[in-house]
Amino acid sequence: MSTAEQGPTAAPPARGTAYAAVARALQRVTSTSFGPYQSAVIRIGFAGTWLVFLLRELPHRGELYGPGAPWSWDLARQLIAGNSAFSALMWSDSRVWFETVYAVAVLSSLLLMLGWRTRTLSAVFMVGVLSLQNRSVFLGDGGDNVIHIMAIYLVFTRCGQVWSLDARRAARAARDGGSCARLKDRTGPVLWVVLGAVLAVGAATGPGHVQLWTQALLWGAWAVQGLWWAVNRYAPGSHERSLLDVLAHLLHNAALVVIAVEVCFIYSTAGWYKIQGTRWEDGTALFYPLKLDYFTPWPWLSGVLAASSLFVLVFTYGTVMVQVAFPFTLFNRRVKNVLLVGMMLEHAGIAVLLGLPFFSLAMITADAVFLPTGFLLWLGARIAAGRARLRGRGGGGLPGQRHEAGDQPRTLVG
Incomplete structure (x- = not known):
């Protein structure tokens, strides 16, 4: 048989091998959230850093971001009207509202660091960071800029898979029966309703020049959280639940890659x-x-x-x-x-x-x-x-730690 006759029969296996490799890669990306431990460290690190900063500046909070700041509320409003940044502090210039936002920023940082309701708290954490930093933009340094950017990226990650109260609650629910745990969950819906009401009040009373992408991100995160709870409650084993899992994996993996690229850009x-x-x-x-x-x-x-x-x-x-x-x-x-x-x-x-x-x-x-x-x-x-x-005990582990034999979570960056 001639070489010309052998060629066409040799090409399909090579193409088939390439197609199979691409299919395996797509299957991994859509079925696995990579870097669970890396994303947990990022969550703990940034939330902890912002928390310590807020606590350290607690006696001076009014002079930094509040009514007593040299960069007054009117000046901040004029600047934000020009750059279309987001700050919940622009919804009102009252002292009570400032103290409320600052307290929520502190509390959300603590709860995110502990890994409690990370899907919701990551968005609240982002709002706290953007609100305070955009209120007084001339106070920040390079570290504040990094926290500013990473707070947005964290919203798209599944940063509570390990080393979190969420992981501990999921493990307990798996032992007790997942469907029973979903029916008993009252905190999630209440938190969702409260945050929806806050967003509605902000949309009604806040400045109209806020960037559309910020509103879309906040309302989108709120809507997705409600959809996620509803599907988990009423259709836990459905195709819709599988589709949400695939989308969550894709968003998480993409966000983790963006974080890695961002770090490379910073250093380069x-x-x-x-x-x-x-x-x-x-x-x-x-x-x-x-x-x-x-x-x-x-x-x-x-x-x-x-x-x-x-x-x-x-x-x-x-x-x-x-x-x-x-x-x-x-x-x-x-x-x-x-x-x-x-x-x-x-x-x-x-x-x-x-x-x-x-x-x-x-x-x-x-x-x-x-x-x-x-x-x-x-x-x-x-x-x-x-x-x-x-x-005084001989055992134990971090919340949600996965260290069984042979369990080596995949990672894109490790």
Whole structure:
């Protein structure tokens, strides 16, 4: 048989293999929410960082975001009218409304960090972050910008699969019988009705120049939450329930990829901009912030480090190289993990040396999307063991932790 005759019979198996690989990939993406531990760390990290910040600034909240702020409510309203940003604080200039929004921001951060009703609380958390930050836009730094962006992305993730009160409640419901637990759920519907009423009041009394995408996102999240509860209650095993699961998996996986890409953009742009600066080129850039009073919480330590030319040179060049190189190391897991540790240590150093703890916490949390699943499982087991020792027991685990033999959750980024 000639080669021409053999060719047509050899091509279909190759195409069939490619089609099968694509089908398997699509099946995985639509049936699995990747990175459950990474998304849980992101949830805990950003909610915890924002919570600590709000508690730290509790005595000064009025001067930062409230009626006593130098950036007055009228000025904020004029700015928001121009940029069409969203802030629930623009619904009213009363002190009572400000205190209510601030209290809700604190409470939602705490509950999201614990993983209680994460689908709903992630949206409430986003509203709290946007409302306060957009009220006084000139107070933020790079860390606030990261929290601002990630608060929006968190709404689309299934960040309560593990290490959450939601996961604990789901495990308890599975033991007691899922249908019975769904019938007993009263908190979800009540929370849904209350939030719907708040959104309706805001739409009626708030400024009309709010961006349409913000309204669509909030009302869309509210409607989807109601649909999800209704299908779980009345048609738990239906095709509609399966379709909602597929859509949830797709949104979660897409959001996780966007978070990873966002982190890469942050580092790549920061690194390439540094290359264009003369102080970074000659290796002296680190010297100057170590000599600024505003960034020297430990003057004696900053003075010792600034006096070392070798330290300044190594860390100036090292910062640029790590930031520029990191996005290109994602294809090599070992190199990526080494640079990831380096960047986290760098941010820890920034928190101590330059007095920027919240910026550092936000960036370390963003870096956590790339942490290996094996390391997070090990870390969770160590935390669970430590908690068990403190309680005087020999066992236990984190809420919703999945550590059975052979259970290795898939991840896009670990």
